[in-house]
Amino acid sequence: MPSKVTALPVKRTFGQTMRDDAWWVQPVIVFIGFSAFIVYSTWAAFQGVNYMSGNLLSPFYSPEIWGSSHHAMIQADGPPGWWPGFMPYSPAFLILWAPVSFRLTCYYYRGAYYKAFWADPINCSVGEPRNSYLGERHLPLIVQNLHRYTIPFAFLLLVFLTHDAWKALWFEVEGVGGEEFGVSIGTIVLTLNVIFLSSYTFGCHSIRHLAGGAIDVLSRRPVRKVAYDCITCLNKRHMMFAWMSLIWVGFTDVYVRMCAMGIWVDWRLF
Numbered sequence: 001m002p003s004k005v006t007a008l009p010v011k012r013t014f015g016q017t018m019r020d021d022a023w024w025v026q027p028v029i030v031f032i033g034f035s036a037f038i039v040y041s042t043w044a045a046f047q048g049v050n051y052m053s054g055n056l057l058s059p060f061y062s063p064e065i066w067g068s069s070h071h072a073m074i075q076a077d078g079p080p081g082w083w084p085g086f087m088p089y090s091p092a093f094l095i096l097w098a099p100v101s102f103r104l105t106c107y108y109y110r111g112a113y114y115k116a117f118w119a120d121p122i123n124c125s126v127g128e129p130r131n132s133y134l135g136e137r138h139l140p141l142i143v144q145n146l147h148r149y150t151i152p153f154a155f156l157l158l159v160f161l162t163h164d165a166w167k168a169l170w171f172e173v174e175g176v177g178g179e180e181f182g183v184s185i186g187t188i189v190l191t192l193n194v195i196f197l198s199s200y201t202f203g204c205h206s207i208r209h210l211a212g213g214a215i216d217v218l219s220r221r222p223v224r225k226v227a228y229d230c231i232t233c234l235n236k237r238h239m240m241f242a243w244m245s246l247i248w249v250g251f252t253d254v255y256v257r258m259c260a261m262g263i264w265v266d267w268r269l270f
Contacts, residue, residue: 012127
């Protein structure tokens, strides 16, 4: 009986593929989207000004641990005494490491920017620019395994952002003193930011695993099964919420910044 001959895989050169679709569109869009956000968020973090307007606080600066605004936990005109004198200071520097570390190591984002920035692979069935792949067991990609340890900080940030949205419901009464309840465009912007970020965070693959990934028969744990099903519902749309939250958190900073500069007016609805 003749043996079946199986062809060995062909090593493709960079970009070589038999695909006839526009496979390059997705990584290009991801590259442009990520790059735009990285450039803007870095610029905004270094500003150190125009990050609050009345009862609105930019999520890039929340919580404001050390700063000059009335939102700050510790109010001071300059940086902390331990801050290196040769380094510029912004209140954002004290907290941005938390959302950046959570989002940078996210399972969805890994696959997205591996293709868009490292071309490893640039897309399915498309030639790569390198001959070897060390994976996430070696530097530098081994740091991706820190994702599960960033979850508590992501939860804590949601608490602070929810508090910011609550504070955005209260407006100072001019000439009288005190505060009164109300809703403005900025209130809605900050509230939607919390909703989108919560949908993204609670749809995390690691949180889904914590809820029920280590249980053989999940139906015997009714509470954890409900939690697992809810997280799974969000996890199915994890890519959508990842982009919605990324775009909206950037827009929220833009909105607060424009209001602080007097370019936009935070119209109060009631």
